Amino acid sequence: MSIDYSQKIPNNVHLNDNKTLQRALEHWQPEFINWWQDMGPDGSQNFDVYLRTAVSVDPSGWAHFDHVKMPDYRWGIFLNPAEEGRKVNFGAHKGEAAWQEVPGEYRSNLRRLIVTQGDTEPASVEQQRHLGLTCPSLYDMRNLFQVNVEEGRHLWAMVYLLHAYFGRDGREEAEALLERRSGDADNPRILGAFNERTPDWLSFFMFTYFTDRDGKYQLCSLAESGFDPLARTCKFMLTEEAHHMFVGESGVGRVIQRTCDVMNQLKTDDVAKIRAQGVIDLPTIQRYLNFHFSVTMDLFGADVSSNAATFYTTGLKGRYEETKQTDDHLLNDASYGVLEVNDGKLVTIQAPYLNAINEKLRDDYVVDAKAGIERWNKIIQKAGIPFTLSAPHKAFNRKIGPLSAAKISPTGQVVSEGEWTHQHLHWLPSAEDRAFVASLMGRVAEPGKFANWIAPPARGINNQPVDFAYVRFN
Amino acid sequence: MNAAPATILRQHLIDPEICIRCNTCEETCPVDAISHDSRNYVIDAAKCKLCYNCISPCPTGAIDSWRNMPADRAYPIAEQLLWDSLPGQIALDQGGTTGAGTEVGAGNTAGETPADVAQIAAASTAGQGGTAPPPWSAAHPYVNLYGIHQPAVATVSGNFRLTAEDASSDIRHIVLDFGNASFPVLEGQTIGILPPGLDANGKPHHVRLYSVASPREGERPKYNNLSLTVKRVTEDHEGKAAHGIGSNYLCDLKKGDKVNVVGPYGTSFLMPNHPGSHLLMICTGTGSAPMRAMTERRRRKFSAGESLGKQMLFFGARSSGELPYFGPLTKLPKEFIDINFGFSRVPGEPKRYVQDLLRERGEDVARLLKDENTYVYICGLKGMEKGVEEAFTALCQANGLDWNSLRPQMLQQGRYHVETY
Numbered sequence: 001m002s003i004d005y006s007q008k009i010p011n012n013v014h015l016n017d018n019k020t021l022q023r024a025l026e027h028w029q030p031e032f033i034n035w036w037q038d039m040g041p042d043g044s045q046n047f048d049v050y051l052r053t054a055v056s057v058d059p060s061g062w063a064h065f066d067h068v069k070m071p072d073y074r075w076g077i078f079l080n081p082a083e084e085g086r087k088v089n090f091g092a093h094k095g096e097a098a099w100q101e102v103p104g105e106y107r108s109n110l111r112r113l114i115v116t117q118g119d120t121e122p123a124s125v126e127q128q129r130h131l132g133l134t135c136p137s138l139y140d141m142r143n144l145f146q147v148n149v150e151e152g153r154h155l156w157a158m159v160y161l162l163h164a165y166f167g168r169d170g171r172e173e174a175e176a177l178l179e180r181r182s183g184d185a186d187n188p189r190i191l192g193a194f195n196e197r198t199p200d201w202l203s204f205f206m207f208t209y210f211t212d213r214d215g216k217y218q219l220c221s222l223a224e225s226g227f228d229p230l231a232r233t234c235k236f237m238l239t240e241e242a243h244h245m246f247v248g249e250s251g252v253g254r255v256i257q258r259t260c261d262v263m264n265q266l267k268t269d270d271v272a273k274i275r276a277q278g279v280i281d282l283p284t285i286q287r288y289l290n291f292h293f294s295v296t297m298d299l300f301g302a303d304v305s306s307n308a309a310t311f312y313t314t315g316l317k318g319r320y321e322e323t324k325q326t327d328d329h330l331l332n333d334a335s336y337g338v339l340e341v342n343d344g345k346l347v348t349i350q351a352p353y354l355n356a357i358n359e360k361l362r363d364d365y366v367v368d369a370k371a372g373i374e375r376w377n378k379i380i381q382k383a384g385i386p387f388t389l390s391a392p393h394k395a396f397n398r399k400i401g402p403l404s405a406a407k408i409s410p411t412g413q414v415v416s417e418g419e420w421t422h423q424h425l426h427w428l429p430s431a432e433d434r435a436f437v438a439s440l441m442g443r444v445a446e447p448g449k450f451a452n453w454i455a456p457p458a459r460g461i462n463n464q465p466v467d468f469a470y471v472r473f474n
Numbered sequence: 475m476n477a478a479p480a481t482i483l484r485q486h487l488i489d490p491e492i493c494i495r496c497n498t499c500e501e502t503c504p505v506d507a508i509s510h511d512s513r514n515y516v517i518d519a520a521k522c523k524l525c526y527n528c529i530s531p532c533p534t535g536a537i538d539s540w541r542n543m544p545a546d547r548a549y550p551i552a553e554q555l556l557w558d559s560l561p562g563q564i565a566l567d568q569g570g571t572t573g574a575g576t577e578v579g580a581g582n583t584a585g586e587t588p589a590d591v592a593q594i595a596a597a598s599t600a601g602q603g604g605t606a607p608p609p610w611s612a613a614h615p616y617v618n619l620y621g622i623h624q625p626a627v628a629t630v631s632g633n634f635r636l637t638a639e640d641a642s643s644d645i646r647h648i649v650l651d652f653g654n655a656s657f658p659v660l661e662g663q664t665i666g667i668l669p670p671g672l673d674a675n676g677k678p679h680h681v682r683l684y685s686v687a688s689p690r691e692g693e694r695p696k697y698n699n700l701s702l703t704v705k706r707v708t709e710d711h712e713g714k715a716a717h718g719i720g721s722n723y724l725c726d727l728k729k730g731d732k733v734n735v736v737g738p739y740g741t742s743f744l745m746p747n748h749p750g751s752h753l754l755m756i757c758t759g760t761g762s763a764p765m766r767a768m769t770e771r772r773r774r775k776f777s778a779g780e781s782l783g784k785q786m787l788f789f790g791a792r793s794s795g796e797l798p799y800f801g802p803l804t805k806l807p808k809e810f811i812d813i814n815f816g817f818s819r820v821p822g823e824p825k826r827y828v829q830d831l832l833r834e835r836g837e838d839v840a841r842l843l844k845d846e847n848t849y850v851y852i853c854g855l856k857g858m859e860k861g862v863e864e865a866f867t868a869l870c871q872a873n874g875l876d877w878n879s880l881r882p883q884m885l886q887q888g889r890y891h892v893e894t895y
Contacts, residue, residue, distance in 0.1 A: 059502050
């Protein structure tokens with residue numbers, strides 16, 4: 001499954017054998033590059049960045065490191081190898097051979113799933129395009145750009161599916177993916193979280209930890225799809241997505257580490273004194289965490305959703321680790337707990353499992369996200385500081401679904417409008433918090449040097465030393 | 475007591491402090507050796523085939539963690555699942571029996587260098603024109619504490635093969651424990667081994683000299699032990715079959731066996747101790763023993779957070795499988811040591827010797843040579859001397875230095891040390 005780099009568009013899908021598709025994609029390619037130049041990382045296109053590029057999809061080949069200029073990054077189309085005799089593993093078509101072509105009756109739903117996923121990829125590049133100007137180190141700058149080019153590649157992956165399997169509609173959708181803009185009032189990105197700003201590096205790390213993790217769970221459930229090309233595409237994207245999780249988890253961890261170090265030097269937990277030292281106090285980190293966690297909760301969609309049921313029953317989108325679940329994979333008679341507000345309290349009611357597929361994925365996500373928060377707590381514990389970070393309740397600060405009508409505290413209490421107004425600044429970052437964090441941002445671009453508010457990483461990238469020149473300016 | 479030497483397993487582990495639980499490794503593993511619970515990702519040593527497929531996909535590097543363990547004591551999955559952090563590397567002889575203790579009798583504490591030891595020492599330093607002074611900041615070495623007539627008795631506490639099972643050479647890491655006998659050594663010193671029995675003429679065997687491969691605090695810190703790197707000699711320099719008395723004796727030792735040891739020897743091939751001193755080390759095969767001792771000394775300081783000068787190593791062998799300590803060396807952080815391997819017998823690849831590596835890195839080597847805090851150590855087969863000298867001459871010329879005037883200057887300052895055999 002090695003990748004043909006001699007072609008204009010590197011790929012392992014024998015693009016050369018399908019001239020129509022090849023021409024269509026070669027037509028889209030310059031539009032993508034234009035978009036990258038306009039909306040990709042600001043003022044950084046001429047840097048030599050130590051990037052990982054896939055040279056094949058087998059384990060030995062897809063982590064090839066070298067200094068490259070981002071516009072020269074070889075974006076291409078890589079699918080995991082086909083699995084012999086793969087079946088549809090859930091829903092009404094369970095047991096049938098997996099589809100190599102789009103079933104006509106599911107065409108529009110499948111296209112919608114792919115477009116929604118595809119839209120998040122360029123959106124996050126747009127959200128993060130100014131961060132290079134305030135990177136806390138060359139190491140972090142490199143990690144940002146690696147995330148960015150891989151989001152670009154994930155866009156390619158979705159565009160390939162649109163071009164290859166959805167004809168003219170697909171081509172139009174592919175163009176629209178380059179036309180929408182994150183945060184644009186007239187032509188915004190599809191999902192709310194992808195129209196939020198990513199104004200500072202704490203937000204970026206929180207975003208890669210929480211929001212990219214939603215991406216991981218969405219990809220995991222699409223990797224179960226009965227539509228085999230989608231499954232194979234998402235499988236390979238997941239391997240790249242892991243790097244984004246790493247950037248988020250280690251980034252927040254290093255911010256915490258630095259704060260704890262300073263707290264121990266000063267022997268204080270006084271927020272004003274800690275901030276005076278130019279590091280981010282733990283309560284502010286908790287508020288950022290609350291914000292990004294809750295915004296991400298909304299990305300899983302409505303708690304009870306007939307669309308989700310349809311996607312599942314028709315075999316388009318499975319659950320997380322579908323094939324490892326021990327039930328009948330049909331779920332016709334099963335139920336699943338979802339939350340609703342009843343009599344001023346949050347209660348769990350049983351909904352038909354099929355309608356609660358989103359909730360199931362959200363719950364799986366919460367377990368994973370909480371485990372990482374516990375690892376951050378280990379850093380705090382190790383420093384001997386009596387403070388514990390925690391995930392807010394999954395009903396906290398919701399903007400979509402029935403829970404958005406209620407005001408719910410981070411601990412899951414239904415509170416009055418007045419209470420919310422009074423308390424929410426303790427729960428979510430205030431304008432002042434954001435201004436403080438923003439005041440710390442400034443570019444550190446000397447190898448081995450780190451901004452004052454973040455600790456160096458435990459290891460470099462690809463076993464390189466921490467003071468390696470991960471980015472070279474020209 | 476005469477159990478067979480334990481085999482050492484290079485156990486593949488995941489660092490739980492760095493791992494982000496992304497599942498990529500578990501997904502990648504072709505033999506399902508990797509599994510997880512809600513806490514940790516772990517590797518089953520019995521299933522892992524060391525195929526390395528999981529290494530490059532890991533986004534964090536957490537999967538690139540290794541510990542040398544006696545094969546029967548590999549960390550089980552149940553234990554790994556409970557870890558909050560990776561345990562340190564245990565000393566290879568840990569858990570072994572300690573020596574019975576060797577008394578130091580009166581009259582043993584001072585002695586003269588035996589004639590055959592002096593002869594070997596003279597031959598080994600001939601390449602540099604006789605013994606050079608030690609670096610000015612070297613620690614004071616003890617020598618000749620034990621003579622042939624009253625050797626120290628050490629107990630073997632470990633004997634492990636370092637080269638791959640299919641490698642043509644059998645190179646071993648042998649740990650000797652001195653119990654409560656005083657046997658202080660410095661990195662770069664040698665000790666003498668007295669093989670038991672008589673030679674063909676009915677006389678006791680000559681002393682066999684071996685460089686110490688462990689740092690001054692011992693193979694296992696705070697234990698009174700040291701290690702040797704010994705190659706089983708089965709042919710002579712011309713390739714004719716020959717049975718090396720000393721090396722075969724040592725390589726066949728079992729845990730608990732007693733060994734007569736004399737020495738220590740060596741007052742010249744010692745490492746500098748002042749901050750900011752650089753080590754430029756060039757070796758082949760078991761010539762790596764003193765380099766391993768020096769590197770390990772500095773690695774421990776590095777792990778303790780001390781700031782050090784540069785370490786640059788050029789290491790030649792037939793292939794990676796024949797290169798003692800290859801695995802551990804490749805795991806050293808690049809900011810700690812700059813390692814250059816040259817292999818001369820890799821099928822389908824051109825032969826690369828240490829002198830080729832020196833030329834390739836000429837600019838960096840020259841930069842080090844220009845620094846008066848740089849100390850050069852060369853150890854290995856006699857044959858390497860000429861090539862290394864030529865490489866130095868060439869790379870100096872290319873970088874504005876004159877090797878012919880630099881060399882005697884470095885020798886005089888105790889900055890150039892050659893030991894070849």
